[in-house]
Amino acid sequence: NAGVTQTPKFQVLKTGQSMTLQCAQDMNHEYMSWYRQDPGMGLRLIHYSVGAGITDQGEVPNGYNVSRSTTEDFPLRLLSAAPSQTSVYFCASSYSGGPGYEQYFGPGTRLTVT
C-alpha cells in the first residue's frame, strides 16, 4: 500500500492564481481531511469528508474548495491564491469505524504564494 499520497511536494504561486492540491489514499478509508500547518499554530482543519459525495467545513475553510467524487481522492482547490495561504498542507485519512482511529497523513505540500 502507498498509504496517503500528495502532489505536488512544492509549489510557488503568484497572488490570484488558482491551483489544485491532489490527495489520494489506497486504504479504503471513508474519512479524509485537509489541514494547514503554520508555525506556532499547529494543524488547523480546512475541510473534511466522511465519504464520497459528502464534505464539510473545518476551522479555516475560506479561500478553499473541496469535492469527493470517489473514496480514494480528495483534492483541495485554491480559488485565488493569497500570500496568507503560504503554508504546509497535509491531507489525512482515517478509518470510519469510530472516533478512536489513527489519522494517516500524507507527506505534505509546501506552498508559497508571492
Add this chain to the structure above:
Amino acid sequence: GENVEQHPSTLSVQEGDSAVIKCTYSDSASNYFPWYKQELGKRPQLIIDIRSNVGEKKDQRIAVTLNKTAKHFSLHITETQPEDSAVYFCAATSGGSYIPTFGRGTSLIVHP
C-alpha cells in the same frame, strides 16, 4: 466545538531527563486522545493514544495519562534521547465528530 490547549510550546531537556507535555480539552464528549510526533520536514505520525475508559497507557519510554474529570491528559517521555527531538501534537476526538482537534504543538529539544 472542541478546543485543545497544549503546553509548553517549547521544551528543552538534557539527554536522559524526562519530558512532560500537557493538554487540556473542552468537550466532555471527547473519548479518544492521540499523540503525534512530527520530525523536521516529515509528516505527523501517531506514537501513542488513549481512550476515555483508560487512565494510563505505556509503551516503552513513553506514557500517556488521562484525567477525564479535569479534562486533562499528558505525555511523559522518560530517558530522553536526541532522536526524541521533534514537534509533538496532542489531539482530542469527540464521538460525534470523528475528526480530531489538535493542540498547537510542543517543540521538544533534547541536548546530547
